[in-house]
Amino acid sequence: MMGSYFIDVATTMNILFIHQNFPAQFKFLAPALVRQGHVVHALCMRQPSHAGQWQGVQVHTYKAERGSAADVHPWVKDFEAKVIRGQACWEAAQALKAQGFVPDVIIAHHGWGESLFLKDVWPHAKLGIYCEFFYNQHGADAGFDPEFPVREQGNANRLRLKNLNNLLHFDDADAGISPTHWQASTFPEPFRNRITVVHDGIDTQAVAPNPAVRLTLKTSAGQQISLSRQNEVVTFVNRNLEPYRGYHVFMRALPELLRRKPQARILIVGGDDVSYGARPEGGRKWKDIFASEVRPQISDSDWSRVHFLGTVPYQYFIPLLQLSSVHVYLTYPFVLSWSLLEAMSAGCAIVASDTKPLHEVIRHDETGRLVNFFDPAELAQQVCALLDDPAARQRLGANARALATSTYDLNTVCLPRQLDWVTALGRVIM
Template identity: 40%
Template sequence: MKYLFIHPNFPAQFRHVAARLAQSPENQVVFACTNTRPEWVIANVRKVQFGTRFQPPTNGHKLAHYYERAVAQGEAGYMLCRKLVESGFTPDVVVGHSGWGATMFVRDALPKTPFVGYFEWYYNADGADVGFDPAETVTGIQRMNLRTRNAVILNDLDACCIGQLPTTWQASQFPERYRDKLAIRHDGVDTTFFAPLSAEERAKGLVLPGLDLSGVRELVTYATRGMEPYRGFPQFMEALPRILAERPEAHVLVVGEDRVCYGKPPQEGGSWKAVMLDRLKGVPGMDRVHFTGGLPYGEYRQVLQHSMAHVYLTRPFVLSWSMLEAMSCGVPLIASATAPVEEVVEHGRNGQLVDFFSSDAIAEAVCRALSNPAEMLPMRKEARRTVLERFSLERLLPGNVQLIVDAAMGKFDSR
């Protein structure tokens, strides 16, 4: 069979299913993306690049900018599909990540080809991420902007034969009339790769290029794609003065890029990292706070494996892979008591839950984890067990692959 995956980033959520399908010599697998990521290679998966340089006109309607970009991406996706067909590659199924627009015209380019949509989020102005901060006011402009974003997603919901999304919480955000078209299937965590270290290996300490923490026995970690309020970066930083004061031997490692992936940049300009460092200027112990930037996968795993207290905070939004990867490594987890987290973490059993907005609660939980490692051991084991039983790649991958194969065979056409 011939499989076409479409995602702006390679390989993203499709890494494992694409690799598994490509293992069969009877299959041809093409992955279309805008960012080819040369450091990522999957055996027998052919990468093709597509994209557009379109920018919405400055005199266009401000509520149409997002939709116009999505349409431009959709046009590029359409042209890519037609070029593949002309080159002799007509896919039996297309699997595409929805929301960017790239899959908007897939059914027009390939009217006889089943389309499996991968959905992460449906935007609601109430009850989730928007307006979660009591200090924020949801404006009419915001509400209208969310509808234009949802228009792109609704297009794909209508076009797909079946959709996939990773958690029950994320599924609950979609209109009820579409939910019977959505299969809740997490991508899966590679629990062999993200596994706890032995006591001997942990004793060696963490050494990264340019940063030797081998002598550090109390390591606090925070990992994120971007440093932003959506992932509780300001609250984490505000917890540092107390952590550094109460745990004078502790070092803090912040993994992630100095950018905003979700939400807005600071009103005063600059980045959230710069804003928070300015607020903490003069705080004793800040020399023990290290920013690594983005890390290669192997080094990122080492950070998690050596952590003595990993902090994961999120608004009621998409659940990050990083939380499950940390749990798979058996890390003492301190996480926000928000809906996506509470679907996985039970306070006192497989992690500690804290008020998202309380820097004191975050600091107290971190200090508790550092000062009572024996008390954390049962929670660490339960965290690992949770991922093994509910999110293990080994358990979930066969079903995720079968969903795509079933779609290719026309089993969801009745939907």
């Protein structure tokens, strides 16, 4: 064929999403592509609530028929699990192909291995992968917290093999998308040059300050308390309460914080499972371990002001952020949580750990305050200082919201850029 030219297929694309927990990070992007007129399908692990159709997306489910072998080498146990999921997704893709569906573009969160073999089913489809994190032996989460050293012999070897899934995708993927510059920076060259940084997006109109907000909570003693912006409220939010997100540091700051602020209410959101890192020994829960550690230092009356709320439905989560006087966010050098940007969008005054993922969004004493991750005393001091300074809270919260709306707004910034990325991915060079 003589010469080359671009054919823009964006108006007629068949698009396939891959995510074991679909829609997850694609909950805004997939319906937006439907609204543009594309034919959109998704493959995910078996979730009956999503089977069939979801906001115009045809959702197909699959499940792995087996788990990892008990005697598999521990260094490759993670990769075996990804291969098992990849096989299950590959079989579902074969069935979808037999029904006549041929995607122009596949967009996959490849972290669990589902998309490992999809190019073998549709070799001409363009593959874009969601680049959440690349494991590194230095400069990220591994070895960051000396309180929890990795005792497993050969851990560096295990980490190297943990990246097999990433490395195998680099050969197949045509492009990547990553929510933050720091997360993209964990990926090695030359693939890093193919990663576009666009956050998933925050609906800053829905997540906005509300001075009139009120929230009624039931305490562990069965009493109801009603809180408003007139109360001193400190919030701490994570999917699960665990060291990766600084739960141990936050709990160790509580005795001093509660002593100095006798009216403050502490609202802690998060489950008692583990999302990241190792589980504690003996079947215990990180939540209980660190609560038990600090409890002898806290009087009964002060402890009654600490409220563990568990996992909170989203319709109550936003009022909780709007209620916050000071929001605390701590993390290892790891994936940045949506909840931080939602707190910024809600206008929270934020105290955060001075770790690399935070440097993109928290500028010290401009959009929040940064503290040493390992220093509970400094954390307590900064939280108390902000509780005593309404003007500083107002300034930091307003600046945090301004950054959220200008850089991370779903409808004006992130979603248009995501759609542009999909359009570019769908261009065919002939």
